[in-house]
Amino acid sequence: EPEVTQTPSHQVTQMGQEVILRCVPISNHLYFYWYRQILGQKVEFLVSFYNNEISEKSEIFDDQFSVERPDGSNFTLKIRSTKLEDSAMYFCASQGLWRDNGRGETQYFGPGTRLLVL
Amino acid sequence: GEDVEQSLFLSVREGDSSVINCTYTDSSSTYLYWYKQEPGAGLQLLTYIFSNMDMKQDQRLTVLLNKKDKHLSLRIADTQTGDSAIYFCAESRGTYKYIFGTGTRLKVLA
Numbered sequence: 001e002p003e004v005t006q007t008p009s010h011q012v013t014q015m016g017q018e019v020i021l022r023c024v025p026i027s028n029h030l031y032f033y034w035y036r037q038i039l040g041q042k043v044e045f046l047v048s049f050y051n052n053e054i055s056e057k058s059e060i061f062d063d064q065f066s067v068e069r070p071d072g073s074n075f076t077l078k079i080r081s082t083k084l085e086d087s088a089m090y091f092c093a094s095q096g097l098w099r100d101n102g103r104g105e106t107q108y109f110g111p112g113t114r115l116l117v118l
Numbered sequence: 119g120e121d122v123e124q125s126l127f128l129s130v131r132e133g134d135s136s137v138i139n140c141t142y143t144d145s146s147s148t149y150l151y152w153y154k155q156e157p158g159a160g161l162q163l164l165t166y167i168f169s170n171m172d173m174k175q176d177q178r179l180t181v182l183l184n185k186k187d188k189h190l191s192l193r194i195a196d197t198q199t200g201d202s203a204i205y206f207c208a209e210s211r212g213t214y215k216y217i218f219g220t221g222t223r224l225k226v227l228a
Contacts, residue, residue: 033215043161043206043218056214091161093216106151107216111160 002026004110006092012116013082021077021113023092031095032075033107034067036060036088043091049075082117089114122209122219129225136197138222140190140207147209150183151216152192155204164192164205194224202226 005024013019025032034046048055049067066078075094079086093107123141130136142150151166167174167181167190174181180193190207204223208216 031214035216035218042220043208043216045215045217048214050214058215106149106163106166107210108163109153109161 002108004092004094004108006090006110006113008113009111010114010116012118015084015117016081019079019082019115021079021090021092021115023075023077023094023110024073025075025092025094026096026108027073029094029096029108031055031107032067032069033093033095034077035091035093035109037091037112038088046077046090079115082115084117087115087117122207122217124205124207124219124222126220127223127225129227130197131227132197132199134197136192136194136201136224136226138192138194138205138207138224140192140219142188142190142207142209142219143217144209144211145185145188147211149210150181150190151208151210152179152181153206153208153218155206155221157203161206197224197226199226199228 007022032049035043037043045058047057047061047067064080068076089112091112092110095107148169149166152164153161154164155161165176165179165181167183172183178195182191202225204221206221207219210216
């Protein structure tokens with residue numbers, strides 16, 4: 001069964017450093033997402049991406065964040081200058097195309113990257 | 119507001135039924151979902167319901183949807199210790215994002 005993969009599974013970085021989190025969505029999917037989950041809290045939407053551009057982003061997704069689909073298979077989240085409060089689990093998700101009969105596809109989530117900023 | 123609300127904790131005895139409740143916010147949500155998260159793990163899709171349905175049953179899982187009250191529930195029959203986890207409901211707004219609930223931690227007592 002196809003699945004979303006993410007690398008690395010864990011990342012430790014120093015405050016102020018740049019990190020890139022990588023995701024390989026399911027190959028025929030068209031919509032891509034990043035979410036984050038601070039330890040013990042709920043899952044929060046960060047950004048959605050379709051047709052090579054951002055569709056929607058949340059208040060959390062400020063200028064320190066960027067997303068890219070560099071080669072048609074990977075989908076990356078970059079944090080330019082990490083802060084302590086960026087420590088969280090980051091989930092990538094992908095979704096296929098809404099069908100004409102109204103049955104949409106669900107989002108499939110990757111296993112997550114746990115980011116720790118020291 | 120955007121918050122999707124759930125009660126924080128639920129404790130049941132093994133073999134009993136569990137009912138996890140969720141109140142969502144957007145009446146135009148087309149799909150509503152239930153995800154399970156075990157400690158340190160990712161999000162596992164359990165089931166989903168289309169907004170024109172009132173009920174959906176899938177083996178031990180029953181989802182009830184009350185659109186008028188924007189209330190969603192997940193019933194787990196014959197709850198097992200392996201069902202202990204955090205359960206998140208989520209509403210889908212268009213195709214672009216899910217809004218997750220605050221999560222309910224289910225503890226199953228042997």
